[in-house]
Amino acid sequence: MDVLVILEESQGSLHRLSREAIAGAQKLGSSVAALAIGENADTLASELSSYDLEEVFTAKHELLSSYSADGYFETVIQLIRAESPALVVAGHTYQTRDFMPRVSAKLDIPFIPDIVSLSDEGFVKQVLNAKLNASLSSASDQIILSFQSAAFNDEEIRGGSCSARAFDVELDSSQVRSVSEEPFQEATGDVDLESAEVLVSVGRGIEKEENVPIAFELAKAIGAEVCASRPVVDSGWIDSFRQVGSSGHNVAPKLYFSLGVSGAIQHVVGMKGSKNILAINKDADAPIFELADYAVVGNVLEIIPKLIEALNNK
Amino acid sequence: MKIAVLVKQVPGPESALPINDHGTWVDEESVTFVMNPPDNFALEEALLIKEGKGDGEVVVVSMGPDRVQKVIREGLAKGADRGIHIEEVGPIEKDPLHIAKRFTAVLKDENFDLVLTGLQSDDTGMGQTGVLIGEMLGISTATLAVETDIKDGHIRLKRELESGWFQWVEFPLPASISIQSGLNTPRYPSLKGIMGAKKKEIKTVSCTELDISSNCQSVDKVFVPQTSKHSEVIDGEVDAAVERIVEILKSEIKVI
Structure with missing residues (x-):
């Protein structure tokens, strides 16, 4: 595998930015695999079954039933150590921003975040409040990337097949220091912006x-x-x-x-x-x-x- | 409660941003610098936590050339107790791993209970330094805090998730936490604070004293974004503009 995509769940299904990350990963490498974490990992994996991917790893553990930076970080570093991908990619979401820098620090792999496009020189990112763009690169053997919303189009995902494989993550409760309560919304006001025309x-x-x-x-x-x-x-x-x-x-x-x-x-x-x-x-x-x-x-x-x-x- | 607040000095929102001769960054001579606006919320949160506890210490830490002493002084004038300046010579470092290793080398012997950062810098916008440092120090990390509640040796905080969702998480101190902008109202320094700040200590540490090697990323060049979209500009009389908008809604986008 050249490229590993770290998937994210949004309300029980695959996050749109995860699909866009798969589209980006397919442009960056010939052999792409993905990682789904948590109790819905199998559901996420099944959403990928018609994509051209080498395989999707599913990591399930009682300590991964809800998101925690500690649990996700441990899982991702264990898979990177086992599979040594050249690139690790994800959508630039709040969740990625929460745990991915830990992976970068632990494994000493540069994390180039919030990429909007690829150029001949490298990875393009907005800087100075989006008034300028910058081209970034790294000579490291391994790089972590995150893609901004709409950097890639999920309609361009290459179709094919993809099978799931369980990844046995080793976790004990001393590694997960945080206790997370259920996510909640302050007020919804019965307005559905996502589906408004x-x-x-x-x-x-x-x-x-x-x-x-x-x-x-x-x-x-x-x-x-x-x-x-x-x-x-x-x-x-x-x-x-x-x-x-x-x-x-x-x-x-x-x-x-x-x-x-x-x-x-x-x-x-x-x-x-x-x-x-x-x-x-x-x-x-x-x-x-x-x-x-x-x-x-x-x-x-x-x-x-x-x-x-x-x-x-x- | 001993709290470090990491502040960065960045080009202000109104600053001119001419690109330097090598095309590698902005020409700093022409830039107006300010305290990174998100860091201002982290500083305020640190001061509120200290005031709520009734004791403790807030230490402002910044890295950069001599000019960054200005934002450290600003923090001291608002009520921070002392400052640490990690002094850079030459171009500013933009690689997050390098930056985090330098901060970690300075912070590790201070044994802070809390390290607070803004959610990201307005210049490079890497948004990861606080979490990198947390991992390097081996302490808990969390991001996008919108409310903090310190208990005995623990912190309970409300995190912002996406699409209007929130979540409470609790974990043991020490911790490195990034603060979401807008959770408090940053104060202005008082005249007394400004006078008092002059007597407060700023310790300077040279970057060259910190021996660091790392894999890194580099910002190779900066450029003005090219718009790929061809837009129709409508900038005439109000009545003509209204007429054109109605036509667009009706015949082109067809929403009415």
């Missing part, structure tokens, strides 16, 4: 809380749900369950209609997979315009009330 997104350009209702009016006029960037949520103008970005939801609607969203990297990672992006911002240099299909340079507070009027008169 159209999203109206509110950014700091809305200026103040009193202006937020125009976003909801616009959403009503075009049959959309309302979401928001982190600064708007942190200001308490919109509920946190509507947040899109690295600490919120990851969405890919047919239309993402953003109002005064600047396009900070933390927000962009959660919406860059949108099919169409229409952005309004008064700053012509706002980073959101680099992604937008339609870049409307202007004041949201002037445009939106007139747009609502025009839509309602039709």
Whole structure:
């Protein structure tokens, strides 16, 4: 095996970024294997059965029934030691960020994180708040990589077959120091952003809380749900369950209609997979315009009330 | 409770970012530096923990050239007790394993109960130094803490997961924890704090005293991102823009 993909579970099935990581791994090496960890490892492995992979290792243990940095780290280093892959890859998720640096430190393998693309010179990563890109490389025999959302397209995964093999991880309770409680959501508000066809997104350009209702009016006029960037949520103008970005939801609607969203990297990672992006911002240099299909340079507070009027008169 | 807060000095959000002549990083002469904004939340959390306990010590540790003494002083002015400056000469190190080994060499004899970091730096954004150091020190690690609760020899903390999920985890101290931005409101230094900071100790350790070898990664070049997308720019009169948006929604994206 050249490349080992560390899989992640999301609500009982394979995390989208894990599928994208498989697509990336297939571009990087001819012989790719994967590792599924935890009590749902067999379910994750079965999701890979039609992919062109050498095999998928399943690691199950009573100490791996829920995620812990200690347990996952131990499992991953044991498999790396047994199989010596040249590359270890994963999606750049919160979970990867939580345990993967431990693997890097323990085995002295460089971890190049948050890669957005591959180039002839190396691995491309955004730096300085995404204002610049950087090309990174390592001469090490082994490298750990993590891929940002949408760095690779999971529709490009090479099909084939893949069988599962149990990996016997050796763990004892002294190695898992943490006790994890059940994950919980603060409030869901009965809003399903992930499956909304159209999203109206509110950014700091809305200026103040009193202006937020125009976003909801616009959403009503075009049959959309309302979401928001982190600064708007942190200001308490919109509920946190509507947040899109690295600490919120990851969405890919047919239309993402953003109002005064600047396009900070933390927000962009959660919406860059949108099919169409229409952005309004008064700053012509706002980073959101680099992604937008339609870049409307202007004041949201002037445009939106007139747009609502025009839509309602039709 | 003895707490280390690792702070980094980075180009500020409003700073110009001209690329240097070799194309390897920004030209630091033209950059306005600030304390890495996420580290500010880690510093505040350390000060709140110390104040909540009523005793203890907060030590601000930073690596870089002489200029980073400014962010150490800023930490001292806000209430940290002393500083450690790991002094670099020449280009700043960007390889996380190297950086972590240098910090570990300095931190290991201090026996901190807690090592706090921001969730990532706004310059290289590697987001791993705190966890690397935790593993190198052989202590517990956790990331993205949004609430901390110190008990006897233990810490219970609320971690942010993805898509609006959270989880409480508890583990023994010592620990290295990265702090999610926004969990507290960082204070401003008082005038008294600023005056007092001048008398506080900053110990300087030279990087060359720390003998380190490691596999590493390098930042080989930086460049302005090329947009691959062809966007239609609509920047005329409000009425014309509205008319065009309606047309797009109706005939091109077909959502109404």
